[in-house]
Each structure stands twice: as C-alpha cells, then as structure tokens.
Amino acid sequence: MKIYIAADHTGLEIKDAIRQFLVNDNYDVEDCGAEKYNPDDDYPDFIGLAAENVSKNPGSFGIVIGGSGQGEQMAANKYPGIRCALFYTPAVPIDSIDINGTKSSDPYEIVKLARIHNNANMLSFGSRFLKKEEAEEATKAFIQTEFSGEARHQRRIDKITAIENSK
Numbered sequence: 001m002k003i004y005i006a007a008d009h010t011g012l013e014i015k016d017a018i019r020q021f022l023v024n025d026n027y028d029v030e031d032c033g034a035e036k037y038n039p040d041d042d043y044p045d046f047i048g049l050a051a052e053n054v055s056k057n058p059g060s061f062g063i064v065i066g067g068s069g070q071g072e073q074m075a076a077n078k079y080p081g082i083r084c085a086l087f088y089t090p091a092v093p094i095d096s097i098d099i100n101g102t103k104s105s106d107p108y109e110i111v112k113l114a115r116i117h118n119n120a121n122m123l124s125f126g127s128r129f130l131k132k133e134e135a136e137e138a139t140k141a142f143i144q145t146e147f148s149g150e151a152r153h154q155r156r157i158d159k160i161t162a163i164e165n166s167k
Helices: 009-024 043-056 070-076 109-118 132-144 151-165
Strands: 002-007 028-031 061-066 084-087 122-126
Touching: 002 009, 002 043, 009 028, 009 061, 009 132, 043 061, 043 070, 043 122, 061 070, 061 132, 070 084, 070 122, 084 109, 084 132, 109 132, 109 151, 122 132
Parallel strands: 002 028, 002 061, 061 122, 084 122
Antiparallel strands: none
C-alpha cells in the first residue's frame, strides 16, 4: 500500500513523526513536503501534490497535516476521487453504538467510520489539536480499517462522485 504524506510548516513535526512511524511498519511512504520549516509556505502546494498522487493511484492513501487541518482537507477534496476526512483529537462518542453494535468507547471510532462508511482515502490532521502519538494511532486506525462495501454506503459515494463528475 502506497501512502502519500504532506504538511505545511505547522504540521511538519507531526508529518515527520507519522512518516517514520509508517516506514517502521514497512509501509511504502512518499513524502510530498514540506521538507523544512518555512513560515511563509502555502499548504495547497504540498497537500495538492499528495492529493493528486492519491487521485492518480487508486488504492493508495494520503495523510495531510496543517495547523487546523481544515484548509488541508478542503484543498485535498478538490481533486477527483478524493474523500478526505478531518480528525482533530481522540474523543469517546456520546451515546453511540460502535461498528460492532455495542456501546462505543473507542476514541478513534470517527476515523474508522470515515473508512467504513465513506471509503475515505485521505486523512487530515490539525497539528494544533493533537499529540504525535494520537496522530500515529489515528493513522494506524485509518489505514487498517476496510470500507464496508455496503450498498447504502456505496450508493452515497456514487452520488458524491456524480456531483464531482458533473463539473
């Protein structure tokens, strides 16, 4: 599995940690920048490269990091076939039933649901809202969770794709 990773200056430290974490787990990782701290860099340059690569390589994933993760997610979602989810910080769902039908206590359930329900292929982090270890755990949950393939979820993804293709 190929994983493209990118960040602006704000997410550089977490990007480098996640890249090393993935390499240590024997994933094929391509770093799309930034390579060094530059407070004047622009996240669309790096996030766009990662999103373009994921778009052109079905079955690959992307991890993008910025200060809030918001702009990074928005930039990534402009590319064909990209479904980028945003994750801030671990949180236990309130009165929620998890994917196994039991009361949820999984603080990374939202990341897993992005894969299970939406077949997300990219994940965006807000580096100002989580610790390096939380980003690593969320990344692991994201790439190890499979899309359910359920008809209702595929139908919804197909509708998103139809909107995208109508432009």
